[in-house]
Amino acid sequence: MTSRVQVLGIGNAIVDVLARVDDEFLIEIGAVKRSMTLIDEERAIEVYDMMGPGVEMSGGSVANTIAGLASLGSSSAFVGRVADDQLGRIFNHDLQSLGVDVRLAPFDGGAATARSHILITPDGQRTMQTYLGACAELAVEDVNDGTVGDPEVVLLEGYAWDILQGPALLLEATKVAERNGSVVALSLSDALCVARHRGSFFDVAERHAGMVFGNESEMINLFDAETFDEAVARASTFGTLFVMTRTEKGCVVVEGDEVIVQDAYPVSEVIDATGAGDAHTAAFLSAHAAGESLEECAVFASRCATAVISQVGGRLDEYALNHLPDP
Amino acid sequence: MTSRVQVLGIGNAIVDVLARVDDEFLIEIGAVKRSMTLIDEERAIEVYDMMGPGVEMSGGSVANTIAGLASLGSSSAFVGRVADDQLGRIFNHDLQSLGVDVRLAPFDGGAATARSHILITPDGQRTMQTYLGACAELAVEDVNDGTVGDPEVVLLEGYAWDILQGPALLLEATKVAERNGSVVALSLSDALCVARHRGSFFDVAERHAGMVFGNESEMINLFDAETFDEAVARASTFGTLFVMTRTEKGCVVVEGDEVIVQDAYPVSEVIDATGAGDAHTAAFLSAHAAGESLEECAVFASRCATAVISQVGGRLDEYALNHLPDP
Numbered sequence: 001m002t003s004r005v006q007v008l009g010i011g012n013a014i015v016d017v018l019a020r021v022d023d024e025f026l027i028e029i030g031a032v033k034r035s036m037t038l039i040d041e042e043r044a045i046e047v048y049d050m051m052g053p054g055v056e057m058s059g060g061s062v063a064n065t066i067a068g069l070a071s072l073g074s075s076s077a078f079v080g081r082v083a084d085d086q087l088g089r090i091f092n093h094d095l096q097s098l099g100v101d102v103r104l105a106p107f108d109g110g111a112a113t114a115r116s117h118i119l120i121t122p123d124g125q126r127t128m129q130t131y132l133g134a135c136a137e138l139a140v141e142d143v144n145d146g147t148v149g150d151p152e153v154v155l156l157e158g159y160a161w162d163i164l165q166g167p168a169l170l171l172e173a174t175k176v177a178e179r180n181g182s183v184v185a186l187s188l189s190d191a192l193c194v195a196r197h198r199g200s201f202f203d204v205a206e207r208h209a210g211m212v213f214g215n216e217s218e219m220i221n222l223f224d225a226e227t228f229d230e231a232v233a234r235a236s237t238f239g240t241l242f243v244m245t246r247t248e249k250g251c252v253v254v255e256g257d258e259v260i261v262q263d264a265y266p267v268s269e270v271i272d273a274t275g276a277g278d279a280h281t282a283a284f285l286s287a288h289a290a291g292e293s294l295e296e297c298a299v300f301a302s303r304c305a306t307a308v309i310s311q312v313g314g315r316l317d318e319y320a321l322n323h324l325p326d327p
Numbered sequence: 328m329t330s331r332v333q334v335l336g337i338g339n340a341i342v343d344v345l346a347r348v349d350d351e352f353l354i355e356i357g358a359v360k361r362s363m364t365l366i367d368e369e370r371a372i373e374v375y376d377m378m379g380p381g382v383e384m385s386g387g388s389v390a391n392t393i394a395g396l397a398s399l400g401s402s403s404a405f406v407g408r409v410a411d412d413q414l415g416r417i418f419n420h421d422l423q424s425l426g427v428d429v430r431l432a433p434f435d436g437g438a439a440t441a442r443s444h445i446l447i448t449p450d451g452q453r454t455m456q457t458y459l460g461a462c463a464e465l466a467v468e469d470v471n472d473g474t475v476g477d478p479e480v481v482l483l484e485g486y487a488w489d490i491l492q493g494p495a496l497l498l499e500a501t502k503v504a505e506r507n508g509s510v511v512a513l514s515l516s517d518a519l520c521v522a523r524h525r526g527s528f529f530d531v532a533e534r535h536a537g538m539v540f541g542n543e544s545e546m547i548n549l550f551d552a553e554t555f556d557e558a559v560a561r562a563s564t565f566g567t568l569f570v571m572t573r574t575e576k577g578c579v580v581v582e583g584d585e586v587i588v589q590d591a592y593p594v595s596e597v598i599d600a601t602g603a604g605d606a607h608t609a610a611f612l613s614a615h616a617a618g619e620s621l622e623e624c625a626v627f628a629s630r631c632a633t634a635v636i637s638q639v640g641g642r643l644d645e646y647a648l649n650h651l652p653d654p
Contacts, residue, residue: 020646053394053421053644056383067380086413086439094380112413312639317380319347 004152005101006074006289008182010143010173011062011157012135013080014114015087017054018274018312021119025050026127031119036128036190038162044131047117056087057313058094059116061189062157064275068282068304068316070098074289077101079147083134088113103147110137124270124309136163143172150180153211153285156204158189158218161197170200174208187281188214194221211241211288213281219244228252232259241294243301245280247273250302253294262298265306265325275314280305282316299327331479332428333401333616335509337470337500338389338484339462340407341441342414344381345601345639348446352377353454358446363455363517365489371458374444383414384640385421386443388516389484391602395609395631395643397425401616404428406474410461414440430474437464451597451636463490470499477507480538480612483531485516485545488524497527501535514608515541521548538568538615540608546571555579559586568621570628572607574600578629580621589625592633592652602641607632609643626654 026033029047039047048054058067060080069076078095082088084106091113092102116130138160148154154177160166177184186201186209188194194201194214201222205212212235216228219242223234228246235242235254242254250264283304287297307320353360356374366374375381385394387407396403405422409415411433418440419429443457465487475481481504487493504511513528513536515521521528521541528549532539539562543555546569550561555573562569562581569581577591610631614624634647 048420049424051420052424053385053642054417055640056417058380090381090383093375093378097376097379313382315380 003075004150005077006151007066007069007153007155007285008077008079008148008151009062009066009155009157010079010170011160012060012114012132013063013082013091014060014116014130014135015091016057016059016116016118016274016314017048018057018118018120018272019051019054021051021121023121026119026121029129031127031129033121033127034125035192036130039129039131041131041133044115044117044129047129051117051119055312056090057315058091059275059314061159061278062155062187063095064278064314065155065187065282065285066100067095067098068279069286070100071316071318071321072282072286074286077103077149077151079103079142081134081138081142082106083110083113084108085113087115088134104142107134107137110134118274120272120274124273126272126274132163138163138169139165140169140172143169143176145176145180148173148176151182152289153185154182155185155187157187158193158197158201161200162193167200174204178208183210184208185211185213185285188212188218188222191217191221194218198222198224205240206238209240211243213243213284215245215247215277243281243284245277245305251280251298253298255294258294260294260298262302265302267306267310270309272312273309275316276305276309278314279308279316279320303327330402331477332404333478334393334396334480334482334612335404335406335475335478336389336393336482336484337406337497338487339387339441339459340390340409340418341387341443341457341462342418343384343386343443343445343601343641344375345384345445345447345599346378346381348378348448350448353446353448356456358454358456360448360454361452362519363457366456366458368458368460371442371444371456374456378444378446382639383417384642385418386602386641388486388605389482389514390422391605391641392482392514392609392612393427394422394425395606396613397427398643398645398648399609399613401613404430404476404478406430406469408461408465408469409433409440410437411435412440414442415461431469434461434464437461445601447599447601451600453599453601459490465490465496466492467496467499470496470503472503472507475500475503478509479616480512481509482512482514484514485520485524485528488527489520494527501531505535510537511535512538512540512612515539515545515549518544518548521545525549525551532567533565536567538570540570540604540611542572542574542604570608570611572604572632578607578625580625582621585621587621587625589629592629594633594637597636599639600636602643603632603636605641606635606643606647630654
């Protein structure tokens with residue numbers, strides 16, 4: 001019998017296509033800066049044709065967190081769907097080479113592996129145009145005791161609610177988790193995504209999740225609050241642990257009456273904000289699993305997020321870990 | 328009638344898979360540091376399975392130079408073969424989005440698009456394990472007046488001599504070039520590649536080429552010389568323009584009796600040496616086409632090479648051009 005996996009993620013398996021663009025380009029393609037927009041294959045080809053040269057690397061929000069956990073030495077696993085194509089093999093390779101237990105084999109005969117066109121403006125901010133492809137074919141039957149098992153934490157991706165069977169399969173995942181004694185964690189993904197699925201997210205946060213991760217605007221949306229302080233106050237009424245990131249304002253951790261405010265680390269230049277939140281979540285989960293205090297978790301998460309925004313690409317890799325700011 | 332293309336490159340169309348490794352890893356896979364080794368598909372899968380997560384981006388030595396020329400505003404074109412697969416479409420997109428006239432369509436039904444596993448050690452040096460795939464299917468009939476046309480310069484890739492019809496198609500390319508009044512330029516690619524094809528390269532340098540680009544060890548190999556000074560002395564007896572790079576020792580430009588010695592620019596940290604030579608060639612050709620003096624060409628080439636080694640990836644892109652050292 002193998003030892004219990006620390007974190008299993010369920011989410012979108014996406015290859016990022018990163019390119020630098022100017023703000024004009026976002027206007028030209030009608031994209032809202034810093035948002036994630038879902039596009040179909042035809043539009044994906046259109047956007048790609050308009051873009052300059054790109055760099056391809058494995059991404060996906062929860063997949064980034066899972067990769068980060070593996071880089072940090074935590075045992076981790078992933079459930080998400082890629083096609084049996086070159087990008088799908090790249091995606092699986094990149095997770096597996098870190099030691100992540102990838103639970104689903106590439107799927108033959110459906111849509112191509114998902115691609116997210118990540119447009120990085122000169123201020124280091126990213127705007128995403130995502131073609132979900134094979135991700136959208138993740139099905140309820142992919143989530144069961146065999147694929148999910150009994151990890152300590154099951155991390156659900158907010159974006160996964162956007163796929164056809166998403167709501168049903170994520171509900172199934174919470175059932176498997178609760179049956180097997182796993183803590184359910186929810187990553188809110190994106191403010192617009194929260195707006196799309198607010199009821200479901202609120203229900204998970206209130207009734208199922210032990211932990212909720214998101215940024216300021218996602219949390220405000222989740223609680224339908226006017227201000228961040230109101231969101232914090234609402235969160236305090238839950239038993240759930242909330243980890244709320246605020247970019248240059250650091251992060252706030254809320255667990256009942258305990259509210260921890262952590263400053264961000266100074267960064268000389270934001271190279272690429274992609275994955276900062278995902279790295280923050282990975283580091284927080286890793287420190288939390290190691291039994292660190294919430295303050296210590298917040299410090300480590302902030303350091304890891306800083307390292308990721310100082311490089312191109314969204315994963316908390318060995319290079320980023322070698323370039324952590326001093327605590 | 329369209330205006331004359333400044334530089335057309337003929338070479339290998341390769342997608343790079345870049346990953347950081349330690350020196351131990353090179354020993355483990357039996358790779359000679361800083362060399363390029365050709366591998367078959369089975370071995371490519373083996374090496375990839377042993378590697379950590381990678382970053383994928385378009386590469387290929389002469390293709391890098393052509394992309395660099397386009398970024399510098401020169402009109403350029405490329406002849407090389409990709410498969411009709413995801414990596415092939417990425418390769419063509421990346422050149423086309425810069426304005427490069429890609430002359431061959433992706434080829435359906437043959438081998439997959441080429442991949443070069445570029446292993447970057449902590450000292451920033453790169454060791455390449457290349458699976459040529461579709462590149463190896465470039466054929467003599469792909470090189471003709473229709474595909475090559477009458478550019479000012481036809482740049483030939485040394486590595487292309489390694490493919491089955493390489494010697495024949497490159498000979499054909501020199502014929503087309505000479506018939507249409509194009510200057511033949513030769514990029515020596517790699518010292519071991521020069522050793523494999525010394526006779527052919529020497530013949531091209533002596534009888535066909537107006538320009539030869541290579542690094543110190545490639546030039547020593549080309550002239551079968553004992554020392555770099557001997558190679559310079561031999562080069563002086565040709566009418567051909569030789570551009571010889573020497574990493575941290577800068578570069579030497581030789582044209583008959585004229586010998587120009589250019590110091591390298593200081594660089595705080597070599598992040599990734601991939602493409603430094605290709606960027607050097609692009610910048611030199613661009614300045615040369617603009618009628619600059621050989622001294623000015625050498626200065627500009629050195630500045631561009633410095634910018635490329637200070638970032639991950641081998642292409643002289645907009646970002647690198649925004650980070651040129653002061654002259």
